[in-house]
Amino acid sequence: MAGRNLLSLEGLSQEGILEVLDTAEIFAEVNTRAIRKVPTLKGKVVASLFFEESTRTRLSFETAAKRLSADVLSLAVASSSVKKGESLRDTIATIDALGIDAVVLRHAASGAPEQVSRFVPHVRVINAGDGQHQHPTQGLLDVFTIRRALAARAGTTGRESGAELFAGLRVLIVGDIRHSRVARSDVMAYTALGATVRVCAPGTLLPVDVATWPVEVVDDVDDALEWAQVVGVLRLQKERGTGSMVPSLAEFTLTHGLTWERFTRLAPQTLITHPGPMNRGVEIDSRVADVDTALMEQQVSNGVPIRMAVLYLALSGTSPEGSPVD
Amino acid sequence: MTDVLIAGGTVIHHDATERADVLIRDGRVADIAPSLARPAGAHVIDADGCWVGPGFVDLHTHLREPGREEAETVASGARAAAVGGYSAVVAMPNTEPAIDSAMVAQFVLDRGRDALVEVAVAGAITVGRQGTHLAPIADMAALGVRLFTDDGTGVQDPLILRRALTYARPLGVTLAEHCEDEALAAGGVMNEGHVSSRLGLSGRPALAEELMVMRDIELVRLTGCPMHFLHLSTARSIDLVRKARADGLPVTCEVAPHHLFFDESVCEHYDALFKVHPPLRTRGDVDALQAALRQGDVDAVATDHAPHAPELKDLPFDDAPPGMLGLEHAASITRGVMGDDPIGFFRALSRGPAAIAHLRARDERPRHTAHGGDVAVGEDANLVVFDAADTYRVERHGLQSRAHNTPYDGLELTGRARALVVRGIPRLDQGQLT
Structure with missing residues (x-):
């Protein structure tokens, strides 16, 4: 899945899944270190947009992004312009205008992440759970x-x-x-x-x-x-x-x-x-x-290295050569 | 009024075709002959290689006025209709406020007077389309309203529908139903099946439509009042109507161009352009609808032209409003299904729907000229010149409609209106509005 969006597991091959799991093993090791942070995604910006509240998934993704040294923009939907009637497209365009590399999206409507991937094709989209579709x-x-x-x-x-x-x-x-x-x-x-x-x-x-x-x-x-x-x-x-x-x-x-x-x-x-x-x-x-x-x-603990692996693979565009963390 | 000569085309009668020119004078067909001289000062329409027949009649147009003018107006919808080859459209009553009184019906009819094509109006069956209290059907009928429907939804309560049918029968009007049992549809957003389940979208089962078709057929049997079934979308719905007709019941039905063209798989990428009620069904349903249209078991192709402002179709699939445009491309889709059967083509797009809308010469139709008749001397001149071989690419930003929510964007289609004459006046020539 290197360099790609993660919208669904449909069509992801055994090799694709093993690539994520094996990358996550490397990051799981990072999480056992005294300093649980690597510079892998330094300079990258990850937006976390939770249109449906989910504290544990949001914390897991944000922890993952921070351990990779990415900057995290977190939109608290409850207090945002979405409540004032802003469309999904406009919300994404606004966040995108700030300069982002990836967006982690949770939405109560199935398919919202795929729609967002069409609105901002240059941004990697990670589905953090959409309606009754996929997680x-x-x-x-x-x-x-x-x-x-x-x-x-x-x-x-x-x-x-x-x-x-x-x-x-x-x-x-x-x-x-x-x-x-x-x-x-x-x-x-x-x-x-x-x-x-x-x-x-x-x-x-x-x-x-x-x-x-x-x-x-x-x-x-x-x-x-x-x-x-x-x-x-x-x-x-x-x-x-x-x-x-x-x-x-x-x-x-x-x-x-x-x-x-x-x-x-x-x-x-x-x-x-x-x-x-x-x-x-x-x-x-x-x-x-x-x-x-x-x-x-x-x-819950394993959620962090898996999400580190997913963010890393989506944003790096390559599979890890050796280890991405040394 | 300038004379109009339609030269070089093939005239499509209801049972035969004829190579002939058509002369129009003072709003009526004045002469038909293989080769007519051009009267001095006449507007000549080149119909070489084209079918010349009665202008199309759309039974199912959402013009959005009053209330949703950002999506469409009577004037813009009529322009789209003219480009599509329609000489008349029936405006659906699910406006804001609904067309559930003579006052609102009059307002839309007045707007239609200045439009490029004739605008007839359908009234609501119940007040506010709420399904609980009968609207003033007789009062609206006195204005010339002949079709009544709560379209958007069907009348859910069988008692109310029975009353409406019993009340409507002596008035000589037709009730039309959007058949979907909303309780069984359960707020679904696309056809229920493996595609909806895989996408995690809630489904509207085919049975929600079919159950209401069954119920309504039995209420027609009980009351004897004619009923028209709007946008049937499943093979079984068509079968039910076929059987009811064989029983001698006064029922008619239409299909929408999108149900003849797309199956549910186009929803795969959650593009809300493809969200519509009733939903796009299976490939088997599409094939059955096409076959039924070719066999003449479907009385009309009707667009269900449903303009929506662009931001509404950018909403998540669950939240976007249902409906898509149709007026400008329905004839191409119909042409694709009917192939080289111009008689069947005009039956589906003009003669069939005109009869259901009570718009033929023999119908009593205050305010409207006659549509969907024969191309014959003395008939009102509502005619279309259709180039069945013209292949073109759909471009959503080149539409006459105010909205852009066409499902055909980027597709190559064949067959489109080259010219249109409404009440003797050329409204479209060489594919351009005049």
């Missing part, structure tokens, strides 16, 4: 997190293992698939790396075209959980109208929640991910969220 860096950090966990268990490193550890890996994604941009990106990332993916959700929370996805749809969540080596729990998106898609949150928990009882029947090594923020007690039991095999904290 590519989340998909990348999820597979990065799983690769690191599996590599540590196998006594190897992520870089050395490449995509090997994903061959035939049994991944279950459970919950609100229909409204989830994370599910769309995760499925693409896992399947590109060779994993076998199943999805399980109440009928109303499955996408209408799920039959065309490279996944198996399963109805029995308990069987599926026993089968899985990785369980990706999705956030129940109450804000996207999920509330009217199931009779009640309690019933969702009953039918598809990762309850303590279900957790005890998982294979002991099964890894659990969740993109956050969690609805504890709804899609995941509070105690389950805190077990050792639940990787939510690692997902």
Whole structure:
């Protein structure tokens, strides 16, 4: 993906994903140093435009940009001209006029990042989550997190293992698939790396075209959980109208929640991910969220090197020759 | 009034074609013969190699006046219509305020009096197009309004629509429906299917349209009042109308040029130019619509010309208003579908829609001359000269419409109006407004 926008994981090959993961390994090492900063993107300007509030993703991107020594322009939409009725096109044109190299964009409308990439073709656009479409860096950090966990268990490193550890890996994604941009990106990332993916959700929370996805749809969540080596729990998106898609949150928990009882029947090594923020007690039991095999904290930490890698690759135009950080 | 001689063309009658010149005098067709002498001082239109037929009639034009003059006015929309070969358009009532009273209908008719083409008006079925209370249909009908619709949405409540049909029947007017069940469409922004799901855009299922077509057909069966179905977009909708007609029900239907040309895949890059209600459907639907038009199962091609200010189409796909331009290119699209069938072509663009709009010589039509009739001596001279072989490239900034939201920008199309005569006056010649 060197020198390109990151709008979606669709069409990104296994090589493309490994390029990001391997670059992120280098930056993960930077994050363990006493001085967690490299001059790689010094002089570059990254704008972070969050039209939909997301503190954790914004902080993660801005931390990543700052560790690469880029200057960060952060638009707080709540207090900006957007609230006064300014169009997306005018907002972008205004920010662009300040002189920027990349824009990290979060928007409640699917496709907004692609539209912005047409408005400012000379600026690299990184999708930080758009509507119900894609959340590519989340998909990348999820597979990065799983690769690191599996590599540590196998006594190897992520870089050395490449995509090997994903061959035939049994991944279950459970919950609100229909409204989830994370599910769309995760499925693409896992399947590109060779994993076998199943999805399980109440009928109303499955996408209408799920039959065309490279996944198996399963109805029995308990069987599926026993089968899985990785369980990706999705956030129940109450804000996207999920509330009217199931009779009640309690019933969702009953039918598809990762309850303590279900957790005890998982294979002991099964890894659990969740993109956050969690609805504890709804899609995941509070105690389950805190077990050792639940990787939510690692997902957050790994978000930084993944976003460093994405910014680096988008802005440098090249794959790293040796190491970009020495 | 200067005489006009249309020379060298092929006249397209409703069942035959004829190489003939056409002389127009005092607003009427005065003579038709293979070779007519040019009267002194006559305006001569060179129709060599062209089809000469009744001017096109658009059943479905959003002129935006009053209320959205930044996007279109009656005058600018009429210029676009003239370039497209239309001698008459029917202005849709979803203006601001809506055309739901004789006063607003009168206002638009007055604006239309000075326009390049004839402007007929469709009135709203319900007050404010809110779907709850009947608009003064009889009062508007007295002004010559013959078509009533809440277009933009259909009448959602079946009880209200039943009342409207029962009320309208003795008035001799036609109700027209935008068929989409809004509850089932659930705020969707494009056709529901694998494309919408992959793009993360919420879908408007085909069934939302088809369910309302089914419901409305049954209400026509119940009440006996004629109904026209606006911009049908799915294969199944057309089938439903076909069957209803076979049952002898008084139903007609139109398709829009964009539904004959684009499938849903053009939404792939979130360009809101392609957002429209009903949405662009599957390739199978496009093929079925084209076949139905060729077979004569569709009564009219109607543009659903929907101008929008440019900033509105720069909004995210979810937020942009639906609709696209059509007047200037609908005939090219129709030509592409109909091929070398000039009789079918004029049936779809002129004779069919004129009948639905009550604009023919036999219709009682206060304020309007006759459209969509035969090219015959004594008929009102509303004629188009269409060059079916003219290939050109669409340029969005070269349009007569105030808006630029054409979906055909940059495409090469074939067939366009060379000249247009409205009420005996040349409004377009050699492709230019006169």
